[in-house]
Amino acid sequence: MDYLYFPGCTLYTKAKNFDQTARNCSLLLGLELKELSNWTCCGATFPLATDNIMALLPPSRILAKARMEGTALTTLCAICFNVIKRTNRLIQGDGEKRDKINNFIEMNYQGDLRILHYLEILKQDIGFSQLKEKITKPLVGLRSAAYYGCMLLRPFEEMEFDDKERPTIFEDFLVALGAEAIEFPYKIECCGSFQSVGSPDVATECAYKILTSAIKNGAEAMVSTCPMCTFNIDQKQFDIKQKYLDFKPIPVFYFTQLLGIAMGLDYQTLGLEQNAIDPFPVLKGKGLL
Amino acid sequence: MKIELTRQKVHNEFAKKVELISGQNLFACYQCGNCTAGCPVAFAMEVGPHEVIRYVLLGLEEDALGVNTFWLCASCLQCTSRCPKGIDIARVMDALRMVVLRKKERKDHIQIPEFPEGFLEKLPQIAFVSGFRKFLS
Amino acid sequence: MKDNGTFVKRAMVIGGGIAGISASIDLGNAGYDVLLVEKLPSIGGRMLQLSETFPTLDCAQCTLTPKTVETGQHPRIKLLTYSEIEEVEGKAGNFLVRIRKKASYVDWEKCTGCGLCEEKCPSKNPSEFDRGMGMGKAIYTLSPQAVPNKPVINPSNCRYFKEGKCRVCEKICPVGAIDYEQKDRFVEERVGAIIAAVGFDLIPKENFGEYGYGEVPDVIDGLAFERLNSASGPTTGEIRRPSDGKIPKEVVFIQCTGSRDPERYMPYCSRVCCMYTAKHARLYKHKVHDGQVYIFYMDIRATGKGYEEFIQQGMEEEGILYLRGRVARIFRDGEKIVVWGVDTLTGRKVEVSADMVVLAAAIIPQKDIKELGKKLGIATDEYGFLTEAERKLKPVETNVEGIYIAGCAQGPKDIADAVAHANAAASKVQGLFAKH
Numbered sequence: 114m115d116y117l118y119f120p121g122c123t124l125y126t127k128a129k130n131f132d133q134t135a136r137n138c139s140l141l142l143g144l145e146l147k148e149l150s151n152w153t154c155c156g157a158t159f160p161l162a163t164d165n166i167m168a169l170l171p172p173s174r175i176l177a178k179a180r181m182e183g184t185a186l187t188t189l190c191a192i193c194f195n196v197i198k199r200t201n202r203l204i205q206g207d208g209e210k211r212d213k214i215n216n217f218i219e220m221n222y223q224g225d226l227r228i229l230h231y232l233e234i235l236k237q238d239i240g241f242s243q244l245k246e247k248i249t250k251p252l253v254g255l256r257s258a259a260y261y262g263c264m265l266l267r268p269f270e271e272m273e274f275d276d277k278e279r280p281t282i283f284e285d286f287l288v289a290l291g292a293e294a295i296e297f298p299y300k301i302e303c304c305g306s307f308q309s310v311g312s313p314d315v316a317t318e319c320a321y322k323i324l325t326s327a328i329k330n331g332a333e334a335m336v337s338t339c340p341m342c343t344f345n346i347d348q349k350q351f352d353i354k355q356k357y358l359d360f361k362p363i364p365v366f367y368f369t370q371l372l373g374i375a376m377g378l379d380y381q382t383l384g385l386e387q388n389a390i391d392p393f394p395v396l397k398g399k400g401l402l
Numbered sequence: 403m404k405i406e407l408t409r410q411k412v413h414n415e416f417a418k419k420v421e422l423i424s425g426q427n428l429f430a431c432y433q434c435g436n437c438t439a440g441c442p443v444a445f446a447m448e449v450g451p452h453e454v455i456r457y458v459l460l461g462l463e464e465d466a467l468g469v470n471t472f473w474l475c476a477s478c479l480q481c482t483s484r485c486p487k488g489i490d491i492a493r494v495m496d497a498l499r500m501v502v503l504r505k506k507e508r509k510d511h512i513q514i515p516e517f518p519e520g521f522l523e524k525l526p527q528i529a530f531v532s533g534f535r536k537f538l539s
Numbered sequence: 540m541k542d543n544g545t546f547v548k549r550a551m552v553i554g555g556g557i558a559g560i561s562a563s564i565d566l567g568n569a570g571y572d573v574l575l576v577e578k579l580p581s582i583g584g585r586m587l588q589l590s591e592t593f594p595t596l597d598c599a600q601c602t603l604t605p606k607t608v609e610t611g612q613h614p615r616i617k618l619l620t621y622s623e624i625e626e627v628e629g630k631a632g633n634f635l636v637r638i639r640k641k642a643s644y645v646d647w648e649k650c651t652g653c654g655l656c657e658e659k660c661p662s663k664n665p666s667e668f669d670r671g672m673g674m675g676k677a678i679y680t681l682s683p684q685a686v687p688n689k690p691v692i693n694p695s696n697c698r699y700f701k702e703g704k705c706r707v708c709e710k711i712c713p714v715g716a717i718d719y720e721q722k723d724r725f726v727e728e729r730v731g732a733i734i735a736a737v738g739f740d741l742i743p744k745e746n747f748g749e750y751g752y753g754e755v756p757d758v759i760d761g762l763a764f765e766r767l768n769s770a771s772g773p774t775t776g777e778i779r780r781p782s783d784g785k786i787p788k789e790v791v792f793i794q795c796t797g798s799r800d801p802e803r804y805m806p807y808c809s810r811v812c813c814m815y816t817a818k819h820a821r822l823y824k825h826k827v828h829d830g831q832v833y834i835f836y837m838d839i840r841a842t843g844k845g846y847e848e849f850i851q852q853g854m855e856e857e858g859i860l861y862l863r864g865r866v867a868r869i870f871r872d873g874e875k876i877v878v879w880g881v882d883t884l885t886g887r888k889v890e891v892s893a894d895m896v897v898l899a900a901a902i903i904p905q906k907d908i909k910e911l912g913k914k915l916g917i918a919t920d921e922y923g924f925l926t927e928a929e930r931k932l933k934p935v936e937t938n939v940e941g942i943y944i945a946g947c948a949q950g951p952k953d954i955a956d957a958v959a960h961a962n963a964a965a966s967k968v969q970g971l972f973a974k975h
Contacts, residue, residue, distance in 0.1 A: 127526040157532035161496035163425040267479035278748025298870040303442040303478030310533030435881035440867025488802035
């Protein structure tokens with residue numbers, strides 16, 4: 114099975130570990146991720162102003178170019194997934210905007226590209242039970258809390274990813290890897306997103322609530338699927354520690370890093386040194402290294 | 403604190419602009435506050451999103467644009483997903499940002515030169531691309 | 540179907556709740572024969588599940604039982620309980636109705652209503668009558684004062700039907716009334732007019748993702764609270780939370796759960812929740828003096844006689860805190876239930892760590908009402924409520940002559956309005972009969 118792959122600007126650089134582990138795992142899973150030949154940033158936010166058509170152009174271009182190369186596009190970053198999928202829906206539903214956009218970018222895209230998040234590929238095309246069979250090093254006893262964040266789930270009518278109040282796909286994935294999936298109420302609450310630029314203290318507070326909720330429910334590791342969320346709940350733990358002196362740090366993994374460990378990839382290829390909070394103690398403690 | 407209402411005040415240009423940019427009908431809001439109740443950043447807001455919508459409807463442009471509410475909005479869409487009247491509150495918040503940012507006199511919400519040393523280098527691109535689009539004119 | 544030309548002046552009432560009972564008694568007293576068909580084993584409907592009624596706080600059973608007994612003993616009313624309508628043909632004056640008498644596996648002719656079977660039955664399952672608040676037996680009557688006071692066996696809960704074991708009830712019955720071989724029977728009745736008064740249900744709390752999909756313990760709906768408060772209920776009237784039996788001290792009531800919500804659930808107002816929530820709050824405070832009640836509301840709809848005074852009295856005398864705002868989310872945190880709401884009057888977010896949460900869930904029609912509507916040939920609206928012929932001037936008639944509607948089957952209403960509605964339907968039937 115092959116999919117067109119849109120990494121997104123952050124995965125190319127600051128979140129290289131996310132991208133690399135995904136590619137390595139895909140090889141082992143028999144998935145081919147064909148990176149788009151020519152891509153740009155998606156814009157990092159779906160334009161909520163209805164008259165802002167300029168902001169729709171980058172994702173539209175990505176879609177149009179992808180459609181020339183294939184029929185299904187996947188991405189790892191939750192924000193890119195959200196922007197691209199919502200743009201796709203808009204193009205499908207709004208004929209007037211579609212024509213305007215197509216005229217400007219001088220392409221003819223009709224909205225017929227299939228857009229999937231990598232987790233959806235793992236669930237639908239491979240199947241978690243099949244995935245389980247490819248695990249050589251199950252993450253036994255790793256109490257991992259799946260943090261969904263917002264962009265995968267909302268708006269539900271357009272994303273159609275999973276139940277927006279009680280999603281389970283991520284937990285099913287973790288269980289397939291042999292880990293213990295921790296449920297916690299803040300798993301669908303926002304990390305603060307771009308407020309780490311506008312009002313960093315607010316974002317710190319959001320991250321603190323999420324992490325303490327997970328820790329309270331027994332988590333010893335967080336799992337994320339978005340470089341923005343990861344920045345807020347991983348990197349910003351240093352800011353949290355400055356405000357809340359007795360806060361105990363907890364490592365944050367990209368889900369493909371855990372997938373890589375479970376599939377027996379050499380840990381040096383997992384980019385674990387890019388993780389802000391040192392994940393080695395937890396991994397060593399569980400005998401996973 | 404008294405408001406004098408007239409029909410022009412209720413159907414004012416400011417409210418019409420916000421409705422146009424957001425594509426939402428502000429008259430549909432029955433002020434249940436569900437948006438504020440579920441908003442993850444409302445704890446830091448001066449007034450909740452439902453109150454800002456009220457200001458706009460009553461033509462209180464200065465009050466509406468003077469609060470930090472819509473600047474703190476992280477566009478997480480929790481409000482939109484739960485509004486019983488189907489109002490996309492996140493769009494209204496963004497529309498308010500646009501009303502300010504699209505004014506002729508440049509009025510950025512964040513001042514890049516004031517960022518601490520090394521701040522931008524640490525941020526992932528995704529953060530400042532989306533952040534700049536939300537906060538810069 | 541053969542039309543023998545005579546106009547049968549006999550009425551059938553479908554549904555034995557307070558509306559159905561009121562209509563039957565009216566018609567019986569007016570000298571007409573009435574056939575009352577009820578799908579549960581005994582009559583009384585939702586009022587059987589209530590503890591006290593607003594605005595008087597009268598005991599529901601004390602008000603209801605004289606009516607059910609009167610119905611059961613009325614010379615002109617024939618009761619067919621544990622029965623459902625299969626098919627209806629014909630027209631006003633000459634309806635031929637096929638009714639399924641469900642197998643109760645008990646011979647009601649022999650049964651004396653002694654209650655030994657229910658007492659000795661070893662099987663315990665969550666009771667639907669108790670809205671999951673308590674356990675019930677596989678062989679049961681709905682209440683100690685059931686009319687008729689004859690039990691039925693629910694085969695999906697019965698050990699004999701499921702595994703072939705037990706048969707304790709059969710052994711213990713002093714008159715040998717248990718009959719596991721009983722089958723559904725069909726009867727045909729000819730009637731001249733039909734009143735459909737099949738009542739309501741509450742929207743299941745399992746629908747509300749933001750409130751935990753019904754899986755957060757101690758988040759219950761209004762009818763479940765009634766069962767907790769009832770002397771004949773699973774906790775003999777003590778307000779105890781279902782998870783651990785402790786008495787809750789911080790109780791949150793959420794009005795408009797699923798009502799007035801055009802985007803996600805029902806757009807309409809369920810009319811009775813403001814009143815019954817205030818009632819629940821006051822009854823709770825009568826029993827738990829040091830408890831605190833928080834009611835999240837959007838508006839207060841208290842339109843009947845004495846209703847507004849009832850609400851105000853609750854606030855003034857019991858210190859019930861009304862918070863104007865909705866609740867966005869509920870989740871479990873240890874032993875508490877965290878409630879994220881808002882008080883729009885001060886504009887602030889409000890968080891309560893509650894011991895118990897009661898949802899005033901939207902009133903919806905009974906689940907098989909659309910099929911009944913089809914069988915009768917009458918219209919139902921998009922939610923399933925039976926449609927009246929004209930919204931203002933013909934509230935109890937339908938688009939079919941001879942078929943009338945009464946009670947909550949037509950739309951949410953309180954007991955006083957349901958009785959008035961039923962009286963109106965009975966009077967229309969009498970008017971129809973008088974013309975022929």
